[in-house]
Structure formats: structure tokens, C-alpha cells
Amino acid sequence: MIRPFQKRIKSSFSDRIGGLRRWLDTDSGRLLVDYEKSLLERELGTIFGFHAGQYSASWHKDLMFSSPVRRQFILGSSHLADCPRPQVMADPHYWPVLPGSLDLVLLQHTLEIVDSPHRLLSEAANTIIPDGKLIIIGFNPYSMTNIARWCVPGQRLLRDAHFISPSRLKDWLALLNFNVERIVYGGYVQPLKRFFTGLRGDLIEQRLEQLQLPVGGFYMMIATRETPGLTPVRKVWSDVRRRFVGQPLTRPSAGRTSSVKVNKDWSSFESDS
Numbered sequence: 001m002i003r004p005f006q007k008r009i010k011s012s013f014s015d016r017i018g019g020l021r022r023w024l025d026t027d028s029g030r031l032l033v034d035y036e037k038s039l040l041e042r043e044l045g046t047i048f049g050f051h052a053g054q055y056s057a058s059w060h061k062d063l064m065f066s067s068p069v070r071r072q073f074i075l076g077s078s079h080l081a082d083c084p085r086p087q088v089m090a091d092p093h094y095w096p097v098l099p100g101s102l103d104l105v106l107l108q109h110t111l112e113i114v115d116s117p118h119r120l121l122s123e124a125a126n127t128i129i130p131d132g133k134l135i136i137i138g139f140n141p142y143s144m145t146n147i148a149r150w151c152v153p154g155q156r157l158l159r160d161a162h163f164i165s166p167s168r169l170k171d172w173l174a175l176l177n178f179n180v181e182r183i184v185y186g187g188y189v190q191p192l193k194r195f196f197t198g199l200r201g202d203l204i205e206q207r208l209e210q211l212q213l214p215v216g217g218f219y220m221m222i223a224t225r226e227t228p229g230l231t232p233v234r235k236v237w238s239d240v241r242r243r244f245v246g247q248p249l250t251r252p253s254a255g256r257t258s259s260v261k262v263n264k265d266w267s268s269f270e271s272d273s
Helices: 014-024 029-045 117-126 144-151 154-158 166-175 198-211 238-245
Strands: 053-056 070-078 087-089 102-108 128-139 178-186 220-224 248-249 258-262 269-271
Touching: 014 029, 014 117, 014 128, 014 154, 029 128, 029 178, 070 128, 102 117, 102 269, 117 166, 166 178, 166 220
Parallel strands: 053 070, 053 102, 070 087, 102 128
Antiparallel strands: 128 220, 178 220, 248 258, 258 269
16 A cells, blocks of 8 residues: 655754754764764864853763863753753854854754754854854765664654755855865764774774765864955045146246146146246
8 A cells, every 4th residue: 555645744943952962862973972072172272262152962072171262151942951061041043142252153963953054053153253263063964874864763863954065054154254264074984883893993983084085974164254354445536637727837848947827728828938
């Protein structure tokens, strides 16, 4: 018997973020977060500032622990128990943060589950100062992780997440006046952890990270907010001819010098001997 086609019902935001957090608590999810944290620590050591914020699905992991920026907060749509940082409860589409006040913002697997990823990205970008950093960690749609979530039963918790390609995200950031410095890929072994475990899996992961093939389970994008350029205001000069109307001019001569008086109508010249 052929079942009639049924339109898929869109899930709510609370269901999507709940399913994502449950998947991150599985063995596959914890392994992926460990790879992300390892790559993130290398980048955070070179970013300095005074204030930083993050909106992440793995907030309990304290992903920005190694950051030299000590004044940090974690944004959450609901109360987060045992939050390692000061928490700000707000709608992710409306950040209660002063524009241009943060040196660093981290978004980890949140653009995939919110109702409007454009709005979330715009709000996060608006809070960053010129030359500030925005780090985005997202699922790579061109990876085994994307295939596994439709084929492997244990990965079905990710079916409601919308994977965004790095190229599309790069275009969005360009519209927000951000320059993407680099994109780092990781999590190659995560979907195949049953076959590559222990030290063997770690060695394969390190080797693939060195090659940086764009098929990793996740990508980490580092972008910098560009400083708007200043346009110099030039002085508006008046017509040069008006400055010389009715003024005596000097006619060069080899033998003698005579002054020429120009009439206002520029029709005749008077020569003084």
C-alpha cells in the first residue's frame, strides 16, 4: 500500500534546540564538540579585548574558557542551570546589548535552529566593534554528518536543523561589512567513529585537519568587522574667472612690462603704456 504524501510540519524553536542538545549529549555529539573545542582554543589565544559574548548549544562546555577576554556572558532564551558564565536571558533575535560594545562573539550551532538565521546574524554582528571578531561554528552540509542524519537512526535528532553552507554564510557576512579571514574544517572521523577509535582515530583526524578538505563534519569561520572608511570633504572652489574680472593683469614682454586691464565682459583689452 502506498502511503499518501504528508507535508512535514515545521517544529518549534524549543523542540529544535532541545533535540540538538540531546544529540550533543550522545557519544557522537560529545566527540564533535571535543574537536570543535580543540580548534577553537587555537584561535582564541590570538584574539584580545575587554568584552565577549556567546550564544551556543554547548554552553555548559564553557567553550571560551581559554580566551584572554575575561568579561564574558552567555546568551540564552531560557534559564540555564549551572551556567559557567553570567547569563543574559533574551530572545536570540533581539540582543539587549549596546551596539558596538563587544570585541568577540561566538555562535555555535545556533544559526541552524533559530527561526530567522539572518536576524540572529545581524544582531550578533551589530554588537561587535570595528575590527572585532565573529566566530561561527556550524554543521557542514557537504559532509558525512549531513548524510548520517538521514540514514543513521541515532542521528535523527538533527533532522530539524537547517545546515548552512560556508559560501552562503560568507555572502551574508559580506552584506554586514564583515571580512572572512579563514574557514577551518574539522570532525572528519566523527561519523565513522565505530571504525576509527582511540589513538588511530585521533591520528586520522589530525592528518585530515592538516589537509583541510572541505568535507569535515563542521566548519569554523573567523570574520572581522571592517572599519568604515572616511571620505575626505573637499573645499568647493569658486570659478577662477570671477576672481580676475576687473583686476589688472600683467602681460609678459621681453623688453618692457605692461599691465592689462580686463573688462567685465571680456570683450576688449586696455593697455597702459
